[in-house]
Amino acid sequence: MREQxxxxxxxxxxxxxxxGEYKDALRYYGEIxxxxxxxxxxxxxxxxxxxxxxxxxxxxxxxxxxxxxKEDQDDAAKVISDIIDTLxxxxxxxxxxxxxxxxxxxxxxxxxxxxxxxxxxxxxxxxHTFEDIMFSTRIYLTSKxxxxxxxxxxxxxxxxxxxxxxxxxxxxxxDYDQDVMELYSLFEEKK
Numbered sequence: 001m002r003e004q005x006x007x008x009x010x011x012x013x014x015x016x017x018x019x020g021e022y023k024d025a026l027r028y029y030g031e032i033x034x035x036x037x038x039x040x041x042x043x044x045x046x047x048x049x050x051x052x053x054x055x056x057x058x059x060x061x062x063x064x065x066x067x068x069x070k071e072d073q074d075d076a077a078k079v080i081s082d083i084i085d086t087l088x089x090x091x092x093x094x095x096x097x098x099x100x101x102x103x104x105x106x107x108x109x110x111x112x113x114x115x116x117x118x119x120x121x122x123x124x125x126x127x128h129t130f131e132d133i134m135f136s137t138r139i140y141l142t143s144k145x146x147x148x149x150x151x152x153x154x155x156x157x158x159x160x161x162x163x164x165x166x167x168x169x170x171x172x173x174x175d176y177d178q179d180v181m182e183l184y185s186l187f188e189e190k191k
Contacts, residue, residue: 009028017063030046033045048084051084057179111133112139113141113150114146116139130154144174148179151167152183
């Protein structure tokens, strides 16, 4: 009976995860994992829910991949754990680089992307705001999300060549990250 209850709760956790209810899914996976720490599926569920609270798309992709390979591979949980560890290491490296350069950014004339976007919001127009500062002020990007937002704004604001140049210059820095590489599709639509 206990085994059936565990199976039912795992299925419920999967359903919650798939529907994007990550906090509730985490609660289910967490309870199961605390009762049975050797159950790899619960452990992976906890990791993926935690990841999903930060980046739902990445976690959903790993979740789908896990259940795809689980049927054919005995070490599916290890494969997913290794992928998660690699992603965590990459994020930590980027955070360390940003932190190491933060002091230097403050010493240089410029504006953070967040502050720039506040000005855009106040003025209500990205294109004119960017034109007003593009030759006199640098905009500092501190995350992948800011890069994606900036390139998208440049593209939509009519600065396609500049946006493509930023993308070309930074795609290698983000180790050809899938989200960054998807930005190239913006430029294919115009062709």
